[in-house]
């Protein structure tokens with residue numbers, strides 16, 4: 001939690017105003033942030049200085065791992081975060097690749113599970129990583145990337161947290177996650193939950209002990225209409241100790257994640273938090 005608050009404070013103290021054309025808003029911005037989460041010690045990086053909707057963040061991750069491409073699929077598992085980008089983003093509404101209501105196009109999980117090469121063959125990146133890790137193999141390229149510049153025009157948004165690299169070392173599984181753009185008041189709340197949970201889940205289904213997760217962010221920003229709430233409300237609060245995440249031990253394979261896992265299979269123990277803060281969201 002301290003590293004999250006330090007990042008917020010650093011943006012407030014040292015951030016530079018940048019005009020963002022896509023949203024038409026200014027963002028107070030810093031470049032480069034490194035956050036680490038101790039998954040082995042189960043220090044769940046949940047924001048405690050406001051209520052965090054961690055279940056929606058895990059639902060979003062499950063949708064990515066399943067290769068979902070529709071906001072309706074995300075809603076069905078308890079996540080509303082894609083409604084606006086699928087249905088209210090002007091550029092996407094006018095895009096001929098959009099297949100209709102709720103379609104997100106070839107973003108995130110579609111790339112992770114059905115990446116397409118120049119002759120139309122599909123590649124399941126996650127399945128390859130899972131099979132290797134289960135067999136104790138780290139080929140130094142256990143990379144799950146949602147970043148496909150050739151298909152940006154076929155999706156509603158370029159992926160923000162775009163690449164997850166897994167490593168096996170000394171019997172433990174590690175994760176390095178890379179993010180190009182981060183809405184720190186809203187997105188980061190979700191993203192740090194997702195990085196932690198992705199390593200915990202992958203360790204569990206591949207039969208390894210979890211080590212640490214390293215989260216590398218390039219452009220970290222606060223939108224102008226979020227600044228006052230962050231500076232004058234959230235940053236004035238004292239954080240509580242980190243809670244713990246419990247994952248149903250019956251989840252034992254990638255097929256389990258694909259078929260029956262729900263939010264009921266995740267529980268948080270000891271979550272103490274301050275009152276919620278409704279930050280404005282920019283489409």
Ligand SMILES: Nc1nc(=O)c2c([nH]1)NC[C@@H]1CN(c3ccc(C(=O)N[C@@H](CCC(=O)O)C(=O)O)cc3)CN21
Nearest residue numbers: 053056081082085183186187189190277279281282283
């Ligand atoms: N501007 C922007 N920021 C983001 O963080 C973001 C995007 N766009 N577009 C794509 C996804 C969608 N994400 C989102 C979208 C909405 C919330 C949000 O409204 N969170 C609220 C309530 C969550 C709930 O009730 O489930 C929050 O208080 O955290 C968070 C992340 C993250 N990403």
Ligand SMILES: O=c1ccn([C@H]2C[C@H](O)[C@@H](COP(=O)(O)O)O2)c(=O)[nH]1
Nearest residue numbers: 022158160161181182183187188191
């Ligand atoms: O997982 C996510 C997804 C999105 N975001 C934020 C970061 C930016 O504020 C917007 C995306 O806008 P771009 O113009 O494509 O950078 O969404 C996030 O923080 N986390």
